[in-house]
Each structure stands twice: as C-alpha cells, then as structure tokens.
Amino acid sequence: MSTPSSEAAPALRADVEHWTNDAVAELIGERAVLALDREQLVPARLAARAAADDPIALLTRLFALGDTLSVAQVARALPTLGVQGAAASGLIATAGASDDDPVRALLDLRPYETETHRWWIASDRGEAVTDARLEGDHVLGVGGASLTLASITMRSPVGRVLDLGTGSGVQALHASTHAHSVVGTDVSRRALEFAAFNAALAGVTLDLREGSLLDPVAGETFDLVVSNPPFVITPAGAPSFEYRDGGMAGDGIVGSLVSTLGGVLNPGGVAQLLGNWEIRAEGWEARVSEWLDASPVPLDAWVVQRDSLDAAQYAEVWLRDAGVIPERGRVSFDEAYEAYLSDFDRRGVREVGFGMILLRRPASGGGTSGPTLRRLEFLEGPIATPLGPHLVASLAAHDRLVALDSAGLGDAALLETRLTVASDVTREVYGRPLLVDPEHILIRQGGGFGRAVRADTGLAGFVGACDGELTVGQILGALSALGVEHANELLPAIRELVETGMLA
Ligand SMILES: C[S@@+](CC[C@H](N)C(=O)[O-])C[C@H]1O[C@@H](n2cnc3c(N)ncnc32)[C@H](O)[C@@H]1O
Secondary structure, eight states, X not given: OOOOOGGGHHHHHHHHTTOOHHHHHHHHHHHHHHHHHTTOOHHXXXXXXXTTTOHHHHHIIIIISOOOEEHHHHHHHOTTTHHHHHHHTTSEEESOSSTTSEEEESSEEEEEEOSSOEEEEEEOOOHHHHOSOOOTTOOOOSOHHHHHHHHHSOOOOEEEEEEESOTTSHHHHHHHTTEEEEEEEESOHHHHHHHHHHHHHHTOOOEEEEOSTTGGGTTOOEEEEEXXXXXXXXXXXXXXXXXXXXXXXXXXXXXXXXXXXXXXXXXXXXXXXXXXXXXXXXXXXXXXHHHHXXXXXXXEEEEEEEEEEEHHHHHHHHHHHTTOOGGGOHHHHHHHHHHHHHHHXXXXXXXXXXXXXXXXXXXXXXXXXXXXXXXXXXXXXXXXSSOHHHHHHHHHHHHHHHHHHHTTOHHHHHHTOEEEBOTTEEEEEEOOTTOSSOSEEEEEESSTTOOEEEEOHHHHHHHHTOEEEEEHHHHHHHHHHTTOTTGGGGHHHHHHHHHTTSBO
C-alpha cells in the first residue's frame, strides 16, 4: 500500500478548500449522514452520485466512499493538482489517461473540523470501503478513541508537546493549536508519512520521528504528552494490527507508558492517554495503582474507568473489529476466540477496563511538595465534549484547596469562602408521592463527567444556599440553627463538590 507524497499538499489544499463537513452534509442529506455514523455508505453514495459533477460530490465519492470515478470527473474534482499530479503523489490509481478511464483512490481523505480549525485527514482506506480485512500495517483515520482523546486533552497554552503513537497525526494537529512545538512519534513509517502529509495539508510544522515508545525522545522533556496508544490486548493466535496492538503481552503497553511517562514530563507537565487494563480478582484500581507505584517519578494521577467488558465480550468486540467474524470463517473465529479466553484465563483476567489516564508531574518536580492527587474512579455515562476545560478547572480547584491546606488554613479558609453553585448543577428529588420528605436527593452535574451526588437534606440545603452571598461558615451556622445536625461534618463533601466543579 502506498502513502501520499507531501509535495502534493499545496495543490491539493487548493482543491479541497471548500470540501467541508457542512458542504457534504448539505449534499447528501441527514439520512446519509446518520448512516455514515453507522459505517453504512450506501445512502451517501446514492446521494452523492445524484449530484453528478459537483466537485464536493466527486471528492466525497472518490476519497471517502470508495467510488470509482472517470478521469474526466477526477480532473473536475482536482483542477489544481490534476489527475497526473494526484497519481504521481500516490493519491489515486488510474487505468489509463482517456476521459472515460476508471480512477480509484489509494487512500481515504476527508474533512476534519473543530470549532476553530479545519483540516483534512488522509489515512488508509477502511473496511467499509474496501470490504476486505485490514492489513497489519493499516494506518487508522480519525476513530472514536481519537475523538475521545482530542476531547479530554487540556488545551492550555504549552511549550513542547509529544504525541506518542501519532498515526495520522490528528492529535499532533490539535496540539499545534496551543503548543510552541509538537513532536509526533510512531513505530510505523507509513503512519509517519501520512502524518507528514496531513501536516503539510494543514500548513502545520510537526517534528515527526520513528521509534517505539519513548526511544525517539530519549533525554527530552515535554509540557504535555498525549497518547492514544495501541492499547488493544491481543493474544498469540488472534490477528494483530500495528495501529491497535502494541506488541507487548496483555496490557503491557499501557502499563509501560503509565510507569515511564513521568520521566519525560517537565515539572507541572501533564500526560493524557487512553488505555485498557486487565481486571483480576483484586479489581481495576489495583492494576492501575501497580503501574502508578512503579513510576520512579512521583506523579499526580487521575484515572477514570469509563467502561468494562468481561473477558468473552472483550474478545468478541476486538475480533469483530479485526474483521474476524463467524460468518467469514467459523474456524478462524473460534480459534481466535479460544486464544483470547485461554490467555485471559491463564493470567486470571476476568474483565478488561477502558478509560482515561491523566498524570501530572508536581510543579516542584517531585521534590519537597510531592504528589497531592490520586483519584481513581469509575464514571460511566455521557460526558461533556470537550472535557478538557472541565479537567483544567477541576485540577485548578484541587490545587487551590491543597494550597490552603499547606498554608495551614485548610478548613478555616474554606469556612471563610463564598461559594456559588455551578450553572450546570440541578437537584433531583425522588420519593413516593405520599411521602412529605423526599427519600433521595441527587445533586446532578450537567457538564463535566455528569456526576450525580447523593445528598442528605443538610448537604442539599447547603448547595441550595450557595449563591455567593454567604460564606460557607455562615451557611453551615444557619443550617445548624435550623436543626441540621452535625452541619460542620459536611466539609469533606463540600470540598469534593468544589474539586468536581459543582461548587465554584
Ligand atoms: C490507536 S493509533 C492512534 C493514532 C492517532 N494518534 C489517533 O489518535 O488517532 C496508535 C498508533 O500507535 C502506533 N504504535 C504502535 N506501537 C507503537 C509503539 N511501540 N510505539 C509508538 N507508537 C506505536 C501505531 O502505529 C498507531 O499509529
């Protein structure tokens, strides 16, 4: 499989300038857009074919829908780069030079937009387009995990960023919007060639380096490391892919990153990554804590498990993702499924968790004031997109509380503080209709992680009074006067609401 030449980028950029997601949606309509979300291409193909020689329709058909066009149609879609230029730079294959000769794309290319930026991402063509199993060195386009990592990344202005396992370079492009310089690494030379092409198309400079894990950046340090690593657990006997299987046993690649990333972080630097972890009898927190404890550099850590699958479900999901399905050859599916379960059973793995990991090197560099945060929690359900701003605010709130504690002010300072309930927080009251007092009160966060905190009447009353007028101490005093017992014991719960962004 070929990779595109970056020399084609400026001319191609001129041809794709108006090829936006909105333009495609307008062309193919809502039904086809929704079908594309389900990886069904037929409705979009029908709609785009109906648009005849519209350049947006032709670009979409050629590069995103796997349609074969004629030379004349490609000439219309790529007036600046031209058919010859596109063929010479590895974007298309033509069967001849006559107007009617067929042309097909050699890669997938599609618009990718954020609120502030518009890029185009080239990658290998997916299964939905080729209807064939992926090659082992497949270079992935923007997938669900890519979007999750992009959403959770904290986008404060930073100096140096490392995108480890850059693939098509999508995280590196995001990083370029708030970093002074960005290094992208990958074991796959093909992936780096795609990343270079995408960067050239975006007009962004990336420092791209080939190598495994931290090898290409030995001796260097960063303010932010992002990684959507190849975290899929694949036993011997099951198909593996460079883009999703790190080549280490079990969940070794994620463990290795968690234990070593601290060594490339500047003081105050942050690493954000996604991962799978194996869950044995001791629970998921034990597994992740083992990795955190193995880091020679003491780190703050905030790990959120978002989901878990039992060993059999996990095997099914990733075999299906690899295109190994019962209908395509029962024996190989069963054999690969067995390989998964024998591997998991042998190592006592009952479930596999999925989630996000945030590591931070204390600003002191791990010296006098070491890590202050180790938060491991299981939070399912919808979360805010982007989540990065919420993480920034939560860490800042945590740091403010720690600063008060270390100044010896702690609770005394909190009692003097005026808090305001965040605008996305609501109160839900549940109880049987005939009961005067509610049985359950939930304080629910609309944004962030969408947390729901069970509150007694004291805590609910406290939150209800947080309009920024009275201090924490004054509200607790008023609650005591109203007969709420042990109002001062609410302080730990209040701190938690501050750290999680429900009280500001
Ligand atoms: C899941 S893809 C992520 C691609 C891209 N960063 C994204 O978010 O869409 C993982 C990438 O890691 C690369 N990779 C695999 N093993 C690696 C290793 N040992 N060190 C560095 N990169 C690796 C793969 O080639 C692939 O490009």
